[in-house]
Amino acid sequence: MSQNVRNLQKNSRYLARVLAPTEITSSLISAWNELETHAVVPNAFMSPYFVMPALRYLESSTDTFGVFVEKSSGGLADLVGVALFQVKKPNRRFPLDHLAAFESVHSYLSDFLLDREHASSTLREIFRYLRAQRYRWHGLHLNNLSGEYLLTEEAQAVTSEFGARWNLIEQWARAVLPEKEFGEAALAQIPKRRMKTHQKNLKKLEELGKVEWVFTRQTDSLQTLAEEFVRLEHSGWKGDEGTSLYSNPNHLRFFYEMVAGFNKTGRSFFTELRLNGKSIASTTNFISGKAGFGFKLGWDSAYARFGPGIMNEIETVKHAAEVLSDLEYIDSSAAPASYISDLWPGRRAICEGVFSLTAAGNIALASVETARKLKTLLFSRRNKIPDENDQNTIV
DSSP: OOHHHHHHHHTOEEEEEEEOGGGOOHHHHHHHHHHHTTBSSOOGGGSHHHHHHHHHHTSOGGGEEEEEEEEEETTEEEEEEEEEEEEEOOOSSOSSSEEEEOOOTTOOOBOOEEBTTSHHHHHHHHHHHHHHTTTTOOEEEEEEEOOTTTTSHHHHHHHHHTTOEEEEEEEEEEEEEEGGGTTHHHHTTSOHHHHHHHHHHHHHHHTTSOEEEEEEESOTTHHHHHHHHHHHHHHSHHHHHTOSGGGSHHHHHHHHHHHHHHHHTTOEEEEEEEETTEEEEEEEEEEETTEEEEEEEEEOGGGGGGOHHHHHHHHHHHHHHHHOTTOSEEEOOOOTTSTHHHHOOEEEEEEEEEEEOSHHHHHHHHHHHHHHHHHHHHHHHHHHSOOTTOTTOOO
16 A cells, blocks of 8 residues: 555545435445445445345345445545445344345345455444444344455454454355456366367357357447347246246346446446357346456257357357456356356355354354254264164164
8 A cells, every 4th residue: 555545544534324225316326336446346246236226126125224434535525335234133144133234136246345445444434333233233144255355354353343253154166267267278277078068069059050159248239138138048947937037027127227227337248149140148247346247147948958058158268358358357156066167267265154243142153153063963963873774784
């Protein structure tokens, strides 16, 4: 950090405002969008263009509020932090009243948006507010957290000032495509069996007509692309199970409004595999700062035997250096067991955990951990008890 930045921080004042969703103005959304460009951890799922449609169509806005931190210096105020919270009743994760970092059914990363130059000061104001509310909420639950700032020594020093203690519940690895792996470097790491199948299916598909991979970013034809994506996603198993965007009118409204918001600022992109000009596989993706985020994918079930979804992803790896050179990485947003783990070589640690905020919260989490260990112990012992009907049991 430069000396000039340190001097500015010494002369700066930080103020946290607590707002309901209905109090968030268009000027605040504009500042929020600007904050994304220099957040310490990029997160498209904390973008106003994701959060505001989610509050309109997916989540209860009455149980959600935001803490907006502004830095005042030289008569000017700049937004340097956004933290969104949902009020939660006691549950199996935390048996007391608590908060959860904002997350919707379509979120794949939760966190706070913090200005990289003022991250610790901003985080301090957020936890100062949480500490002041300790008689209302005893913990803060975070799911799908990267921890790339919030779990660093710097951030932990700040949270510990207010008696907050981090309790890890679970951790896993998520596939990412780092910039240094764009193109041939990543293709070389894809298992040979995958590439062999890809080439075989591509050849078969070319026998049916012209095959193209198409990349589109910030376009006037957004509505057509979005509708094609919705058609493809609904075509597969999600449509059969009623979990596609098209299956729920509110989810569909959320999707169209969200994509339009990201597109307006040049931060959405689609990848498509087309056959004879018709899309047979598509992905929707977003950009936050210098990071890309996969959202959802779909493919035409009539061509399922060719694996068009996988083909589309492999072509994305192949062409990423040409079309996404301004990004440092792309987060797949995929589950650990997803096929994308075979295709994208990078990994980032994702976790779930709880900050206990009070002494009662510490006790509650200790009891949860004890119960979890006891359950694990009893389960392991039960599996070791010989079955008297098992002919292989040694007596």
